[in-house]
Amino acid sequence: MEENIRKLMGLLKPMKVNIRPHLKTTKSPILAQKLVDAGATGGCVAKLSEAEVMAEAGFDDLLITCEIVGPVKVRRLVELFRNHRKIQIVVDSEFGAVAVNKALSSSGIEQPIQVLIDLDVGLHRTGVAPESALALAQHISRLSYLKLIGIQGYEGHLQHVHGRETREAQCRASMAILTSTASILRKNGFDIQVVTTGGTGTAEFCATTPGITEVQPGSFIFMDSDYYNAVGGYFSQSLTVLSTVISKSGSEHRVTIDAGLKSLPTDSGFSEPKNMPGVTYTPMGDEHGWLSWDDGPDVPLGARVEMIPSHIDPTVNLHDCYYAHRKGVIEEIWPVATRGKVQ
Amino acid sequence: MEENIRKLMGLLKPMKVNIRPHLKTTKSPILAQKLVDAGATGGCVAKLSEAEVMAEAGFDDLLITCEIVGPVKVRRLVELFRNHRKIQIVVDSEFGAVAVNKALSSSGIEQPIQVLIDLDVGLHRTGVAPESALALAQHISRLSYLKLIGIQGYEGHLQHVHGRETREAQCRASMAILTSTASILRKNGFDIQVVTTGGTGTAEFCATTPGITEVQPGSFIFMDSDYYNAVGGYFSQSLTVLSTVISKSGSEHRVTIDAGLKSLPTDSGFSEPKNMPGVTYTPMGDEHGWLSWDDGPDVPLGARVEMIPSHIDPTVNLHDCYYAHRKGVIEEIWPVATRGKVQ
Structure with missing residues (x-):
């Protein structure tokens, strides 16, 4: 994980952009601070409720990248902003802008919110x-x-495009939409200081596009097999889910581990066991999964198997904490503090 | 939800079996107690870590339905059993049985654990x-x-078999394996008091099979669209995930809601918006989803849309709490206390 952070900073810092990592991946103020210590400027969160937890934990240099719409959420935003004036939000409609403005106008807060x-x-x-x-x-x-x-203009549909050249070309085209729109706004007198975009699959292309000021990569810190298959092995798979073989019934070519749908999401394919070539994982309900093979290892009962997630963000969101280990020794335990904060 | 509980008890209590609901669905000691108040005897949990939280909350008449294997978990089991002697466990191997026995033998606890x-x-x-x-x-x-x-013999592969007659026939065949094995054990002198099995899709067939003493339905309390499509509408969809329309960009036949993969799992198909015929949900990443239609409603920005989960257990596991409402008024908030307890 530390190497992934070093690599990202080493890659992007010379490109003279702000690095504002997306914290919807790690969901942890402790890891947010580690990223800032390594050179990031603030962070992004997807949802208001994530920002509430992060700010409460002392990390409030945050861009909330999803629109905040509806009276309940707008009211919560005002209360968050009251004590955390660095919070930035996005809007994509007059309706949304008016609602936030109106709530702030009756809040007693005189400072405008950054939009x-x-x-x-x-x-x-x-x-x-x-x-x-x-x-x-x-x-x-x-x-x-x-x-x-x-x-802000996020090209989320391009993050997992296979083939570096194709991905770069499509990203440059998206970035042209973003930077030309920023230019039009500037020509019309608007002071557009921030042009923010990019994820793990595109950040280096975004960062070298003139006019982009900030990038938002998130998954690079842990990676997953879906990203690995798309963008290659520049970043390492630094997070696994530890499971245990709990049953050997039924077949000599199969064991059952205690990790199913509640441990390893399947939206981007199935997870893979680490360092077990030829062994395939199949979820078997909420709590179990099969490891199976044609010619393979004898995996004993009680064996512990590290599973590589197929999609990192929903995986982290299923677990209570990280066990941070180095050379087989757990050094720290970090809570997944904004877990479940989807509001 | 209350009607679902009444219906289950009304259906199964006359069949003279123990009802030990599976609490991997609700993940809540408060709801576990409501089920006992309605006629259940104890509950099931899937994992040791769930049992720890349930017992700590005062609900410890529990069968842990997954094998507990490996030194860390066995150690935790012994500490749980030390203060909660009603805990029941399952084993499917000599290896697993020996490990638990050995740990208990050096614990100072003299009472044997029920297996x-x-x-x-x-x-x-x-x-x-x-x-x-x-x-x-x-x-x-x-x-x-x-x-x-x-x-215990759980026929999980039959819960979602479509067609009541087919499901019943296959269930009876599975139950014959279970009851005949129980008979063999009894003939050999073993005091087999408990023969436990069954889920929402099969509990009534199990409960009317001579020799079955206990059933473990769980999903009936909330239901989901996958179960509904398989077993019909005897139980009602009593849980929805409330989302908000946050963007209307791009198309007149589509809006974006703030519920994606982190709110609504996709392992059993996509969720459905409640009371919106002709409107289809498509997840758009971790935090967003599309609602789209050919000829349909004008769904305004800020509208709140109730989503019916496709698979209830992993859905509950994504959320922090239940908002229990009656006639539009929230009466209670229940934490999803064993959320994330997959160990």
């Missing part, structure tokens, strides 16, 4: 269309409790 | 083969800190 326009650069998940960005900026400029500081 | 033989009745996940059950029973009888009280 980025969320731009759709091809993922089609959130974000205003490029042709509507200027109108949204003009609308925001009329809301006195919002201060427009930048623009 | 059930876990039998493979066709799921091939855990459980001793029927032809080896007698040898395992004989082995257990020589271990003075284990007291053999029964046999």
Whole structure:
């Protein structure tokens, strides 16, 4: 893990961009601080409820990368902002901007909140269309409790594109949408200081695109087999889920481990046992999984097997804590503090 | 939810079996107690770590339905049993039985732990083969800190078989393996008091099979769309995940909600929005999902949408608490206390 952090900083720092790692991967203020100590500037979280926990733990230089919509969440945002003025948010609609502005206007807080326009650069998940960005900026400029500081455009659909050249070409095209929209806003008098984007699969391309000021990689710190298959082995698989062989019934070519759907998500394929070539994992319900092989090892009852996650973020979100080990000795235990914070 | 509990008890209590609901669904000692108040006798948990939390909360009439293997877990079992003597465990190997016996023999605890033989009745996940059950029973009888009280045989592969008649026929065949094995053990002098099995999809068939003493249904309390499609609407969908429409960018036939892979698991298909016919949910990463339609409603920004889980147990395991509401008013909040307890 430490090597992954060093590699990321070594790769991106010379490119003169802000590194604001996405903390939806680690869900840990302790790891957020380690990233800052290594050179990051603040962090990103996906949801308001993550920001609440991070800020409470003393880490509040945060960009919340999902839109905050609805009266309950807007009310919670105001209370968070009251004591944590560094919080940055994104908006992609007048509706969303007006609601936050109105709640702040009656809060007694005089300082405006820092806002980025969320731009759709091809993922089609959130974000205003490029042709509507200027109108949204003009609308925001009329809301006195919002201060427009930048623009976010996340190319999430490109993170796992196989083939470095293809991924780079598609990323450059997305970045052109983002930087040209930033230019239009600047030409119209808006002070766009922050242009933020990028994930583990694209950060180096984003960071070398003129006009991009900040990147948001997250998964690089632990990696997973899905990312590994797409972007290769520059970063190492630094997190595994430790399981135990609890049954050998039924077949000489199969054992049952105590890790199923509640330990290892399957949305991006099945996990793989570490250092067990020829051995395949199949989930067998919520609590169990099979390890099976044609010609393979004799895996004894009680053996402990490290499983490599297929998709790191939902995997971390299933577990209570990290056991940080070096040369086989556990040095620290870190809680997954924002686990379950999806609101 | 209360109606589901009443229906289950109304269905099974006249069949004169113990009802020991599986608490891997609810993960809540509060709900465990509600089930006992309604007529259940104790509960099941899948893992040792669940039992630890349940017992600590005062609910310790528990059968742990997964094998406990490996020195760390066996040590924790002994410490749990020290203060909670009702705990029952399963074994499917001499290896597992010997390890627990040895740890207990040096613990200073003189009372033996109650043990059930876990039998493979066709799921091939855990459980001793029927032809080896007698040898395992004989082995257990020589271990003075284990007291053999029964046999478990879970037909997990049949819970979701579509078609009531097919499911019943296959269940009866599995139950024949279980009850005939129990008979063989009894003929050989073993006092088999407990013959335990069954889930939401099969409990009524198990409960009417002569020789079955106990059933373990869990999902009936909340249901999910996968169970609903298999076993029909006798039980109601009593749990939904509340999401918010946070973006309307990109298409007139689509909105983005704030519920993705970290809120709604996909192992048994995608979730469905409640009371929105013609509207389809597609996960869009960890934190987002699309609702889309051909001809459909205008779903406004900020709208709150209830999502019906496709698979209830992993869904509950993703969330911090239940909001128990009646006629639109939240009456209680229950923590998902054994969330993440997969060890």
